[in-house]
Amino acid sequence: MADTEGIASWLRRGTLEYCVLALLGKGTRYGVELVRDLAADPALSATEGTLYPLLSRLRRTGWVETTWRESPAGPPRRYYSLTEEGKRALDRFRHEWVAFRDAVDRVMGTDSR
Amino acid sequence: MNQTRGDALVADYLERVWEAAAGLDPVRREELIQDLREHIAAARAELSPETEAGVQTILDRLGDPAVIAAEAAVGEAPSWSAPVADRDSSAQPTGGESAGRSRNSAVKALIVVLVVLLLVPVVVCLVGALGFLAFRTEEPVENHGPVVEIPVPTEHSSASPTS
Numbered sequence: 001m002a003d004t005e006g007i008a009s010w011l012r013r014g015t016l017e018y019c020v021l022a023l024l025g026k027g028t029r030y031g032v033e034l035v036r037d038l039a040a041d042p043a044l045s046a047t048e049g050t051l052y053p054l055l056s057r058l059r060r061t062g063w064v065e066t067t068w069r070e071s072p073a074g075p076p077r078r079y080y081s082l083t084e085e086g087k088r089a090l091d092r093f094r095h096e097w098v099a100f101r102d103a104v105d106r107v108m109g110t111d112s113r
Numbered sequence: 114m115n116q117t118r119g120d121a122l123v124a125d126y127l128e129r130v131w132e133a134a135a136g137l138d139p140v141r142r143e144e145l146i147q148d149l150r151e152h153i154a155a156a157r158a159e160l161s162p163e164t165e166a167g168v169q170t171i172l173d174r175l176g177d178p179a180v181i182a183a184e185a186a187v188g189e190a191p192s193w194s195a196p197v198a199d200r201d202s203s204a205q206p207t208g209g210e211s212a213g214r215s216r217n218s219a220v221k222a223l224i225v226v227l228v229v230l231l232l233v234p235v236v237v238c239l240v241g242a243l244g245f246l247a248f249r250t251e252e253p254v255e256n257h258g259p260v261v262e263i264p265v266p267t268e269h270s271s272a273s274p275t276s
Contacts, residue, residue, distance in 0.1 A: 032156055049176040052152070053185035077155060
């Protein structure tokens with residue numbers, strides 16, 4: 001918790017899974033691409049490999065489901081998409097997030113307005 | 114040659130993840146390795162000429178095996194998921210693609226109901242027994258009469274007066 005990396009990983013907990021849901025909210029995604037997109041943002045402090053346990057939890061919760069599709073080259077690809085339950089969870093998070101973010105910003109003095 | 118070097122790198126990496134995840138549930142551990150193996154296979158297929166450096170980059174981007182294993186050991190379900198799953202199972206969503214999921218949660222709900230139904234008689238018996246004991250210990254002498262009277266009207270009552 002003392003260093004910046006600790007703070008980032010602390011903030012990441014409980015938020016990153018909803019970032020996954022949000023990306024999937026735009027449409028079905030190929031697993032490798034999905035993981036790369038998320039890991040590409042250093043602020044999210046996630047390596048590609050750490051996202052698979054997270055995806056596995058989302059599958060088990062029933063918020064995300066997977067389908068296999070043939071690939072033009074290489075092995076069949078696993079595609080991830082949101083379930084109806086996942087969509088509802090994402091909507092709830094968006095609602096909570098805005099209220100939470102605004103409150104923290106007010107207290108921290110980090111609100112842009 | 115490159116192919117086998119790449120294979121060796123991958124095997125070594127997966128071995129390290131496997132070791133780091135020793136504390137995981139066996140099914141989770143196997144699933145984690147399977148997910149990473151799929152990722153690596155798909156990413157390798159995208160390397161037009163596969164090089165050792167290319168494979169190494171794929172593994173580097175996956176990250177430290179210990180960190181991946183630690184992430185896999187974090188709580189079974191995403192935060193705040195439990196009440197959501199419960200509510201949705203009773204709501205029976207109509208979406209066709211989630212039918213399997215809701216059937217799954219319906220089965221879970223059924224199991225919970227059965228367990229509760231089984232527990233009710235046990236709890237009732239326990240409460241009864243406790244009440245009975247409390248009754249006895251509170252008034253040890255005066256209430257001996259009523260306590261003994263209870264078994265008398267049963268089979269014993271017909272047996273004892275006749276003999």
